[in-house]
Amino acid sequence: xxxxxxxxxxxxxRTRWLPLWTALPLCALAGALAGGAYGKLKAPEYTATSYVVxxxxxxxxxATALGxxxxxxxxATQLAVLGxxxxxxGVPVAxxxxxxxxxxxPDAPMVAVSATSHRAARAASIANxxxxxxxxxxxRTQDNTHVQLLQFSRATTPAAPSSAxxxxxxxxxxxxxxxxxxxxxxxxxxxxxxxxxDGAPVSVPGPAPAADLKR
Numbered sequence: 001x002x003x004x005x006x007x008x009x010x011x012x013x014r015t016r017w018l019p020l021w022t023a024l025p026l027c028a029l030a031g032a033l034a035g036g037a038y039g040k041l042k043a044p045e046y047t048a049t050s051y052v053v054x055x056x057x058x059x060x061x062x063a064t065a066l067g068x069x070x071x072x073x074x075x076a077t078q079l080a081v082l083g084x085x086x087x088x089x090g091v092p093v094a095x096x097x098x099x100x101x102x103x104x105x106p107d108a109p110m111v112a113v114s115a116t117s118h119r120a121a122r123a124a125s126i127a128n129x130x131x132x133x134x135x136x137x138x139x140r141t142q143d144n145t146h147v148q149l150l151q152f153s154r155a156t157t158p159a160a161p162s163s164a165x166x167x168x169x170x171x172x173x174x175x176x177x178x179x180x181x182x183x184x185x186x187x188x189x190x191x192x193x194x195x196x197x198d199g200a201p202v203s204v205p206g207p208a209p210a211a212d213l214k215r
Contacts, residue, residue, distance in 0.1 A: 027181030028174045035173020044161035047116045048124035050131040051152040054109040054138075060146035065109040068147040072138055073104035073111045081133050089129035091122070099123075100130050110152060120157045127155035 054069040056062055075081060082096040089096065103112045113134065115126035131151060138149035 025178075027184070028178035031177020031180070032170050032174035034177075035170045045116050045118060046120040046123045046158045046161050047114055048120070048127045048155035048158050049112050049114040050127040050155035052111050052113070052131050052135055052149055053152040054111075055148045055150055057142070057146045057148060062109070064145075065147050068138075068145055069109035069111055070104050072134060072149060073102045075137075076100070076102035076111060076113055076130065076134050081130065081137055084137065085126075085129040085133035088132065089126045091126065096126065096130065099126060113155075115155070120159075120161075124155040124157045131155075 052072070054065040054072065056065040077097065077100050079093065079097075082093050082100065086093050086096060099116045101114045101116075103114070104110070111131075111134070113127050113131040115123045115130065117123040117126060131154075135149045135151055138145075138147075142148050
């Protein structure tokens, strides 16, 4: 088998690879594109919050009201309260359980009922319906607890979404992409030092000493 005469003296083509550090900006760019697309395609979410306050009667003290406020915050998302709120909210209990959250304060006898929805008006309607159902349910036992639950502030229709904006998701995606690219560079296999036949590392001769050059 004879060689091609035209290939004699022609240097072999070498594949040029990009430097390893270019993985960082490329991964950051890919993460930014993915984060921006997620922020654009995902439907915005709105959050509305309603507040109720526990007030002690003549037979109770503020400490008792504070303790019952903590308890009411735990039962606000239970099925008994959500079942009564679904009629006024106009949504099934399953959606209420996904969208409603309750929070309390260790210093104030207040319960914050928050609802999240893709529609701003529905978020406010759900929060008000759950807080009203919680108030009615708690006041049924007022003669025993000596604590009355009152609505402190109604939820209003939010003017802006509470979900992350496309700009924020783009920044988060770029940061995550750059981080993954950096971890990939750190975890890449290292080049091994060539070894001699006896297993010892090959020593690369360095520059000759100045004294040897003068001889």
